Amino acid sequence: MARYEQIADALRHGIRTGRLRPGERLPAEDRLAVRYRTSVPTLQRALSELVAEGLIDKRHGVGTFVRTPRRRVERSSDRHQWEKDRARRPRAERLRTGSTEHDTGLEVTDLAFHAEYRETKADEDLAAVFGVHVGTRLLERMYRTNCRAEDTPFALVHSYLVHDLVAANPELLDAANEPWPGGTQNQLYTIGIELDRVEERITARPPTAEEAEALGLRKGVSVILLRKICTGTDGRVAEVSDVRLPGDRTELVFTTPLTRW
Amino acid sequence: MARYEQIADALRHGIRTGRLRPGERLPAEDRLAVRYRTSVPTLQRALSELVAEGLIDKRHGVGTFVRTPRRRVERSSDRHQWEKDRARRPRAERLRTGSTEHDTGLEVTDLAFHAEYRETKADEDLAAVFGVHVGTRLLERMYRTNCRAEDTPFALVHSYLVHDLVAANPELLDAANEPWPGGTQNQLYTIGIELDRVEERITARPPTAEEAEALGLRKGVSVILLRKICTGTDGRVAEVSDVRLPGDRTELVFTTPLTRW
DNA sequence: GAGTGGTCTAGACCACTGT
DNA sequence: CAGTGGTCTAGACCACTCC
CATH class of the missing domain: 1.10.10.10 (Winged helix-like DNA-binding domain superfamily/Winged helix DNA-binding domain)
Structure with missing residues (x-):
């Protein structure tokens, strides 16, 4: 040795x-x-x-x-149904809770939230997932959520929507409306989209220098990459999110129910 | 720089x-x-x-x-239902297919399979998951599956079963019966256990020296750790598996269906 | 044996932080 | 400023693979 x-x-x-x-x-x-x-x-x-x-x-x-063991964040697949159920609740109720709180068990007041929007064009990869032409206008939304007590975010999220579709509700184009009470599923609800299923694709690799910086990771620690593909009841892909999570602090939980014999 | x-x-x-x-x-x-x-x-x-x-x-x-880009293996959450459906099919049909084939699209003849069994005792961690006392006898089964064309396995699997439960069918205690046609769900079927749901917990970290060796990974590449917890229709945990997957070659896919409004 | 990567040394200088 | 980690050097020896 x-x-x-x-x-x-x-x-x-x-x-x-x-x-x-x-x-x-x-x-x-x-x-x-x-x-x-x-x-x-x-x-x-x-x-x-x-x-x-x-x-x-x-x-x-x-x-x-x-190192002091940091809080591990569980990100459960139950959250999708939970978010869907919440999307049509009264505004007051939606204001009280976000899905990060749902994952971490922390209170809304413990969390700091940052959002940024910009317009971009679909590259080959995203165009294929959305089923649109390369170059189609997309709304790119970037999020990071921090625990106030810690300096580094739980996750870096890049979320993509088809620009011309969400433009039906101009409020959705303005990052100043974040955090939006009821989250993306409520946003989609305002433009008449209901989600049918969520597909998540997961892989892992060492962080790039940029990711290491943003997630407070050291080189050598792993990043979990999660691509979330949300499909509406019309069969079209409504939202695509790329989430980068710190491998040393995150546990993803998926439950698959089975039909009875 | x-x-x-x-x-x-x-x-x-x-x-x-x-x-x-x-x-x-x-x-x-x-x-x-x-x-x-x-x-x-x-x-x-x-x-x-x-x-x-x-x-x-x-x-x-x-x-x-x-490096020649290696085949990426998708491991979909659909496999659990697929395996459950297969568990009660006729033996001839079960012989033809395994779940690794289901994941990779390769033929049975492309794959090499290795299994090893031993008896062990539940440590604190496993005891808590199974809901048994520390020290309870467990059957530990270790698997690795290779693509014949490549030298390194897709996955290292350690699967745990409560020894005294599976001993009801002595054939289940002998690694010589691997690969068992119809997989674990058929094995459980022979002792009267039907699965109700599968929970999977995922995290990632750099490999230990031992893992790097076994999975043909270099230090610095990530390992995806997947703990699969299979719960029977009686509400008891029937099987726990720890799966280690090469981060640079694996994509996990989970689909969460949502109920309609 | 020749050529390759794996490891290690002893020392140097730089960049960053806190006082 | 002193003390810390970050980087780099020039050279050495070893272990492995293949001819």
Whole structure:
């Protein structure tokens, strides 16, 4: 076993057994290198293993810290039916709850929300999913939701709608109306669209530099990519969302009911 | 931007534009280091970025190659109902198809299959899921499925059953009966268990050294972790599976139907 | 044995943070 | 400013693969 793996194991063990406690700061790299009789780059390679596993956090110019286990967010497939049911509830009720609260169990007041809209054109990929021509005008909506107590968002969402379709209700084109009470399914309801099913496609990969930045991830931690495709009762794709979730803090839950024999 | 990132970008660009073609071998690291006027460790760091992204493949003692995009495997949530329907079909029909074929579209003859059984005791985690005492005897079944044309498996599966429950049919205790025609749902059928629903919990992280080995992944590529919890019509958990999937080759698909307004 | 990637060293300089 | 992590070097030796 490589030296850096042995060192990673030793530190991992210290963390798991609680000898190194959450929040505690590790000795500086040069001192750890001396302690483990190795060079700084080798020690750093050991640390980068632990960063990838989400066990420690390095802060440039500050130090290396044992990570406090962060709240894991469950994102359940039940949410879609829940959102659909909510979409036609009275405005007052819709105001009280959002789906992120539904996922996390946090209160509305714990959460910070950011939305941004822009107009874009369908590339090949999106055109194929929507079943429209390449270049069709789309409304691109970008969201991020934060827990006020933490600095990094739960998710980065890019949601796409066919521009000319949603333009039927001009309020839907203005990000100033976010967070929209009742969410996307209520928005679609205002233009006469009812959803029939939601398809989600999931894969995972290491984050790009940009994603690492935005989600507060370190290189080496995984990003879960989720593409949500919402199909209306008319059989047309109404919304496509690309969601990027931090792999070390997210658990997706899907329940498939089976018909009885 | 760091030197190693610039070099990674340059190589990435060469691959994306097709200047470096799939399967092509890159010059040796020491020569690349000279070309990019850098040291070998720095050049290696650039390459390790590309490995993480699945763009290249390094083979110790052989060389570094532009990766041929591998077949992506879709694993759809429809499979559960499909498997349930199949479980009571005639043996001849069950023999013809397995669920991996269902996922991949490959023929039975394209696939290699490996199974191993052992007895184990429920740890805290599994005991909680099954709703049994810690230490309860479990049957642990380990599977891997390969495409004959490729060297690395699609998935590593550890499946758990309550030992004393399945012992009702002794054939279920013997790995020599694998691949069992009709799969787990047929096996459960032989001991009078019908499944009511399947819950799947998904997360992602970098692979451990052991997983990287078994799935043919490089460190830095992501592993998708899927825990499948199968609940019987009696409300008891019948099977728990932990599935590890290569993030760069797997797409999970879940469809959630919604009730009409 | 020749050529390849895997690992490691000892030291250097830079960039960032907090005082 | 001192202390921290981020990056890089030039060279070394080892392990693996293939001829």
